[in-house]
């Protein structure tokens with residue numbers, strides 16, 4: 028890609044080999060937030076509940092995606108050209124071994140600001156990427172948007188959205204053909220189909236946003252191993268509302284308060300089913316607890332990551348490198 | 349075509365080379381150490397897609413686990429917690445294979461990426477370059493066993509030109525006693541050679557030294573084999589029958605009466621011949637038995653003098669009491685006594701330049717020999733020997749030396765091999781090729797220790813035998829203990845179950861740890877084969893030899909009780925004239941001493957006269973007229989001999 032760029036855009040400045048992936052830069056993390064949520068389970072406030080029964084295997088599929096974006100060069104005017112690759116796969120467990128379900132999705136796109144490119148440059152990029160060329164020009168009036176770092180952030184978010192789209196595409200495929208449960212890394216609220224399906228479970232590992240305040244927050248951070256919070260509702264303007272709860276996978280003794288803590292998302296129950304949401308949360312929690320072994324080490328997030336998801340990532344690493 | 353078994357992989361850390369490559373397989377693939385595989389390259393080179401044949405020499409397996417500790421943590425420290433985990437970790441089987449052959453051979457490149465298949469029989473032939481000597485019309489293949497892997501069952505052939513000569517020769521087999529099946533393997537291979545030795549290469553016989561118990565005593569008797577063995581025989585096209593032509597040789601026991609062999613059962617004796625040598629035969633090989641310190645130049649000179657002037661001649665010296673004709677150890681000792689007595693009388697220190705001390709020493713040593721080799725060395729000079737000059741094609745000559753002292757073994761060994769060599773050089777042995785099988789080679793050609801005649805001789809065969817058709821098949825537990833040049837000149841090497849300490853010696857450093865592990869755990873009937881055409885060692889199976897095992901033979905044909913003198917002599921004479929009776933023998937020998945009877949027997953055996961009765965009787969004083977021997981009215985004591993009796997007079 029770099030070579031193609033150099034050939035077609037002799038004036039463009041190439042990046043030096045090994046310039047870091049955008050994923051590794053840290054300027055784009057969201058600010059930590061606390062949001063209070065409506066408890067769906069029971070009538071009182073959010074509580075800690077022990078998942079009593081033994082962990083039990085409940086998932087057949089595991090879905091995860093990866094992304095990688097790199098600054099491949101700069102336009103003559105100094106704006107970055109970013110190459111972003113997004114991939115997603117479902118790995119299916121058969122007879123205790125992992126296999127790829129259907130075909131994995133791997134797509135590559137080129138990101139550059141149309142407004143800051145000369146017509147020749149834009150044509151050249153179009154030649155390389157065709158329909159996979161994405162304009163990241165700042166919106167009208169956004170002065171900061173022409174800052175090269177802002178452009179990089181914009182590209183990064185587009186790549187992220189691309190990955191989420193691929194993941195959703197696969198999840199929707201699963202929902203339309205399979206009835207067994209699918210473990211999804213991350214939330215499920217991004218896709219209508221997925222968010223209301225009874226066979227998808229989203230498991231969120233990052234807690235930049237915590238759905239509790241005050242005493243409820245203390246309850247969540249104080250969850251012990253195999254304990255979950257009451258089920259609550261997660262709503263967001265552009266997303267489907269889902270039912271959610273916190274679950275502690277591992278003993279946090281001596282670790283940070285979020286050690287082994289995940290947030291689970293499933294479809295929001297019909298009002299008629301709402302009384303049973305606690306049982307449902309227990310059942311799904313037992314499935315998730317069953318995935319705590321084997322460990323996902325050496326992945327640094329192994330306290331929250333299940334082995335099936337690590338397997339997806341390893342698979343994608345193998346097919347995208 | 350067989351299904352895909354694996355795929356070649358190479359990484360910067362583990363690259364492929366022209367001689368080694370790596371491939372991965374499914375977890376349930378039938379690949380194992382020693383499996384032969386074929387790689388079909390992905391891309392054509394110079395218009396042909398390269399094919400590479402290899403043999404698996406190492407295997408690796410690992411999971412995505414970065415540290416064993418992670419697994420411990422995953423199980424909460426409890427190994428029995430396994431059932432909790434829902435998923436088995438991703439796991440890989442990676443194999444390393446050593447290249448056997450590239451097709452085409454040029455340009456020689458690193459093994460390409462490609463798909464890996466289990467080699468079938470045809471692939472095995474190509475991989476081991478056996479296609480070169482299995483061509484119809486010019487086949488020189490000798491089956492050594494069957495290669496087995498997956499569904500493949502391929503006979504493995506040695507090239508007779510490289511096993512029996514002239515390109516290379518000799519075979520060496522190592523492995524622990526009782527498990528390595530060394531002796532059995534050689535027996536089987538001899539059967540295979542006798543079946544498959546190509547007609548255009550001429551005749552071949554084997555001379556085997558039985559050095560241990562009853563090992564080789566029943567080669568002509570059927571042995572127990574099972575269906576698996578029969579299948580191997582069939583695959584190798586060898587008939588599962590015992591050797592057809594076997595001749596046994598054994599010296600007498602020290603009593604001179606019965607043969608010193610475990611094959612002494614009445615039922616098996618008709619192809620056992622006595623091995624007896626006279627003074628001449630022994631003196632020629634005196635240096636075999638006299639070690640360096642003994643044979644200084646002076647002693648040597650005296651022995652030479654005796655060989656040239658005393659042996660088999662009428663020796664007259666005024667100083668001596670009487671003339672001597674020395675043909676036996678007894679005669680020689682009488683001669684020595686006479687010489688020493690004469691010196692004493694004259695109070696002289698030397699006789700004909702030989703110092704009295706030298707004379708005493710040589711007499712001592714030589715009489716020692718006759719003592720240590722009693723049974724082999726006939727005091728009367730009689731000789732009964734291997735049929736040098738009339739060796740028969742596809743015949744095994746077994747010399748049983750198991751019951752003999754080391755000196756006697758060495759003597760037999762040295763003389764037989766030297767005679768074989770002389771006759772092969774003159775091309776008048778009777779066969780064009782002889783395989784000499786020596787067990788316990790480390791005893792005869794040790795890597796360290798003093799230079800001995802026997803070791804020099806073995807070195808000589810190892811280095812020059814292939815031009816003569818004199819081929820050494822040798823076995824020993826520990827190859828590392830055998831002289832380097834003897835094993836080094838062995839074109840073919842076999843290895844059965846090996847001892848761990850032996851495998852740790854430098855000679856085995858080229859083998860991968862996995863191959864060593866396989867060698868240390870080989871089953872009976874499995875061998876690793878090195879042969880000049882094979883670029884890597886190959887594993888084969890061979891069947892039990894279809895001959896009776898030693899210990900079965902001993903129980904089925906128990907050794908005869910030591911027979912009386914008369915019974916033993918009668919048995920020997922009856923092989924010449926079955927009509928003889930014990931009554932007759934007792935009559936004839938009524939007044940004779942044991943020694944006289946044995947001497948008469950030896951003479952008769954040597955002369956093989958037409959009329960055994962008369963020839964034998966002639967040795968005894970007819971103090972009491974034998975009832976049947978001579979008609980009382982016969983006027984002449986020397987009746988005309990039968991016309992067909994060359995020895996009659």
Ligand SMILES: Nc1ncnc2c1ncn2[C@@H]1O[C@H](COP(=O)(O)OP(=O)(O)O)[C@@H](O)[C@H]1O
Nearest residue numbers: 525526527528529530531532872873890891892
């Ligand atoms: N091909 C074979 N398959 C299985 N067992 C065998 C085979 N050949 C020999 N044996 C058995 O192995 C044992 C040892 O064999 P032997 O040849 O005496 O070993 P070594 O000479 O190494 O001491 C014998 O009892 C024999 O029956």
Ligand SMILES: [Mg+2]
Nearest residue numbers: 526530531787
């Ligand atoms: Mg043996």
